[in-house]
Structures are given as C-alpha cells and as structure tokens.
Amino acid sequence: MNHSLSTIINARLQGREGLYRISIANGRFSDISAQTGFDKAGESDLDAAGNLVAPPFVEPHIHLDAAMTAGEPRWNKSGTLFEGIECWAERKAMLTREDVIERAERTLKLFAGQGIQYVRTHVDVTDPQLTALQAMLEVRERVASTIDLQIVAFPQEGIWSFRNGKELMEESVRMGADVVGGIPHFEFTRDYGVESVRWLMELAHKNDRLVDVHCDEIDDPESRFLEVLAAEALRLDYGSRVTASHTCAMGSYNDAYCSRLFRLLKKSGLRFLSMPTESLHLQGRFDGYPKRRGLTRVPELLDAGLKVAFGQDSIRDPWYPLGNGNMLRTLDVGLHGCHMLGMSWIERSLELVTDNGAAAMDLREYGIAEGMPARCMVLQGQNPYEVLLGQQPVLASVRDGRVLISRQG
Ligand code: 17E
Numbered sequence: 015m016n017h018s019l020s021t022i023i024n025a026r027l028q029g030r031e032g033l034y035r036i037s038i039a040n041g042r043f044s045d046i047s048a049q050t051g052f053d054k055a056g057e058s059d060l061d062a063a064g065n066l067v068a069p070p071f072v073e074p075h076i077h078l079d080a081a082m083t084a085g086e087p088r089w090n091k092s093g094t095l096f097e098g099i100e101c102w103a104e105r106k107a108m109l110t111r112e113d114v115i116e117r118a119e120r121t122l123k124l125f126a127g128q129g130i131q132y133v134r135t136h137v138d139v140t141d142p143q144l145t146a147l148q149a150m151l152e153v154r155e156r157v158a159s160t161i162d163l164q165i166v167a168f169p170q171e172g173i174w175s176f177r178n179g180k181e182l183m184e185e186s187v188r189m190g191a192d193v194v195g196g197i198p199h200f201e202f203t204r205d206y207g208v209e210s211v212r213w214l215m216e217l218a219h220k221n222d223r224l225v226d227v228h229c230d231e232i233d234d235p236e237s238r239f240l241e242v243l244a245a246e247a248l249r250l251d252y253g254s255r256v257t258a259s260h261t262c263a264m265g266s267y268n269d270a271y272c273s274r275l276f277r278l279l280k281k282s283g284l285r286f287l288s289m290p291t292e293s294l295h296l297q298g299r300f301d302g303y304p305k306r307r308g309l310t311r312v313p314e315l316l317d318a319g320l321k322v323a324f325g326q327d328s329i330r331d332p333w334y335p336l337g338n339g340n341m342l343r344t345l346d347v348g349l350h351g352c353h354m355l356g357m358s359w360i361e362r363s364l365e366l367v368t369d370n371g372a373a374a375m376d377l378r379e380y381g382i383a384e385g386m387p388a389r390c391m392v393l394q395g396q397n398p399y400e401v402l403l404g405q406q407p408v409l410a411s412v413r414d415g416r417v418l419i420s421r422q423g
C-alpha cells in the first residue's frame with residue numbers, strides 16, 4: 015500500500031473528546047475538525063474506526079550496527095554490559111559494508127512495520143576503518159522515504175581510552191554524523207571520563223551537532239558524569255540539544271545528592287532516555303539480594319518537568335538477545351520497572367514513546383496539528399489504557415499523506 019490520502023476520518027485524539035476528521039493537503043495536515051458521529055469512508059479516506067490516532071512512534075536509542083548479531087561469534091554468558099562490549103569487539107572485527115547495511119535495513123523494516131518513523135542510532139566509531147559509520151551514512155539515505163534516521167558517533171571503547179579516539183570522533187563528525195556521543199563511565203579513569211565529556215560537548219557545539227551520551231550506565235552510585243554533562247549543557251546554553259542516555263547510576267544515588275543534582279538538571283533542560291528492557295537485563299548483575307532494578311528515576315524526572323523517553327537500545331545483539339520493534343512492549347516493561355502503573359501515568363504514557371522521544375531527537379516538526387507534516391499512526395484502542403492493554407501492532411502508518419502500512423484490526 016502506498017497511496018495518498020486526503021482525509022483520516024473517525025479518529026480519536028489524545029486529550030480530546032469525540033471523533034475527528036483530519037484533512038491532508040500537499041503532504042501536511044490542513045484541517046482538524048470535530049465530527050458529530052461516525053462518518054462513512056470515501057475513496058481516498060482512511061477510516062480510523064474510532065481508534066486513537068497519534069504521531070508516529072519514535073525510537074530514540076538503538077544500536078543498528080550491532081543489531082541481529084546475538085551469538086556471533088559467541089553468546090554473552092554473564093549478561094553484563096562489559097562482556098557484551100567484549101563480544102561486540104570480536105564481531106566488529108568481522109564487519110563489512112554489506113553486512114551492516116543488510117542488518118540495519120532488516121531492523122528498520124521491522125521498525126517501520128510497528129509505526130516507527132523516527133530513529134536515532136548509535137554507531138560504534140572506535141574502529142580505525144569506520145566501516146559501520148560509512149555503511150550507516152548510506153542507510154540514512156536509502157531509508158529516507160520511510161524513516162528519518164539520526165546517526166550518533168558513538169565511541170564504544172572510549173574517547174580517551176581508545177587509540178586515536180579523538181581523531182575518530184572528529185572524522186566521524188566531518189563525514190556527517192548528526193550527533194556526538196560518549197561513554198564516560200567506561201573510560202579508564204574518572205578524570206578521563208570528565209575530560210571526555212567536556213571535550214565532546216565542545217566538539218558538538220563547535221560543529222552545530224546534537225549530543226547523546228551513554229552516561230552512567232552502571233550501578234555504581236559514585237558514577238557522577240551526569241552532573242558534568244548537565245553543567246556543560248547549561249554553560250553552553252545547549253540543554254535542549256543534549257541527551258543523557260541510561261543514567262542507571264541515578265537509581266543508586268542517595269536522595270540528598272539527587273536533590274542537589276535535580277536543581278542543576280532543571281536549569282540545564284537536558285533530555286533523558288531510559289532503556290528499560292536493556293537495563294533490567296544488564297544491570298543488577300553485581301548484586302546479590304536485594305537486587306537493584308538499574309533504572310534511572312523516570313517519574314521523578316517527569317515530575318521535575320524534564321523530558322524522558324524510552325528506547326529499545328538493542329535488537330538481538332551481544333547485549334540483549336530479544337527485541338521485536340514494538341514500542342508498546344518497551345513501554346509496558348518501563349512502566350512496570352519504574353512503578354508507573356498508576357492510572358494518571360498510564361493516561362499520559364504514550365508521551366514516553368512519542369513526544370518525549372521527539373524532544374530528545376530535537377525534531378522541529380512533529381505532532382498532529384494543522385501545518386505539520388501528515389505523519390501519524392492508527393493505534394488499536396480508543397485511549398492509551400486500551401492501547402497498552404492490547405499491545406497490538408499499529409493499524410496504519412501514514413507519512414506525508416502516504417499510507418506506508420495498513421492492516422486489519
Ligand atoms: N553499548 C553500550 O555501551 N551500552 C549498551 N546498552 C549497548 C551497547 C546496547
């Protein structure tokens with residue numbers, strides 16, 4: 015299916031009562047009007063049949079270069095982040111352009127079938143050949159008609175701790191990476207970590223790039239690189255363009271420190287990404303019982319007015335053997351892991367896989383409103399509660415007025 019629409023009828027919209035008719039002209043939403051009852055669909059209409067119509071799912075944090083490599087050349091037996099990095103280093107040595115393109119496109123196809131239209135992928139640039147980055151820059155163009163892909167130059171083995179780490183990061187930005195990454199908790203020393211964060215923020219600022227740092231992805235309560243990232247974002251007035259991914263250590267910080275930290279976080283306006291399935295699997299691995307969840311303080315950050323979104327992080331890779339592209343599965347696990355099954359959280363939960371992900375990706379044109387690109391999905395359910403109960407695949411995905419996919423409910 016790939017035809018152009020003029021109208022979506024019988025649509026429910028979040029936070030509004032009743033049914034709506036959404037008109038489309040030149041690939042953009044041109045009008046949104048209330049209906050008095052159910053209407054009959056015409057030739058070039060999409061009938062939402064009373065289901066919720068929402069902006070497309072956003073996958074703000076995935077590693078496409080490693081997707082679909084679980085078990086190659088060996089399985090991660092301990093289930094730790096660190097053994098995952100070792101397995102990946104072995105697989106990385108075997109990468110070819112064709113291999114990366116094939117797995118990335120296969121994964122993005124899975125995502126598109128689940129209503130995802132925006133993806134931010136980390137790509138490991140601690141590789142003297144930059145094989146994965148070159149391939150992913152091609153993929154970004156090849157998929158542009160169905161998915162907006164942002165590429166993060168991600169130094170998996172460190173900037174300070176890997177030979178020519180800085181040069182590889184600079185070269186990646188020159189080649190066209192959209193976002194500058196980092197991994198301070200994996201650098202050899204605390205000082206290296208701090209210096210790497212200051213340096214990468216300058217690199218991004220100088221080159222007008224976004225920032226997304228793997229930050230404190232560890233249960234160590236003394237891993238405090240988030241405060242460095244937030245202070246730099248504040249100093250450069252760059253908060254809305256900077257994302258802190260994971261921040262697992264915040265789940266282990268004491269409350270007194272957090273109270274001080276949150277003052278800075280609110281001032282800086284940083285974005286946050288939590289990867290609940292991944293962190294529940296990888297964290298807590300050095301605990302006996304009681305065993306930590308390893309998740310950041312999601313409801314507390316939201317209560318502080320900060321933007322937090324969920325991402326999948328992995329699809330069948332050295333860190334995580336599962337994953338199917340369904341953001342409702344990620345949302346379900348995240349709401350459980352973060353004690354967010356209260357009805358007021360459930361009612362606003364879709365923002366964690368839509369609007370807040372869009373904020374983290376710094377998307378300028380996103381949402382269902384007149385004048386915006388006509389991009390949306392039809393979910394199965396009349397409201398977020400029903401959608402979450404069923405966790406069914408999307409009924410339709412529409413991009414610039416074209417129907418990318420549609421299936422029967
Ligand atoms: N690399 C990393 O440092 N952390 C992760 N969660 C993944 C890759 C998936």
Ligand code: FE2
Nearest residue numbers: 075136228327
């Ligand atoms: Fe990650």
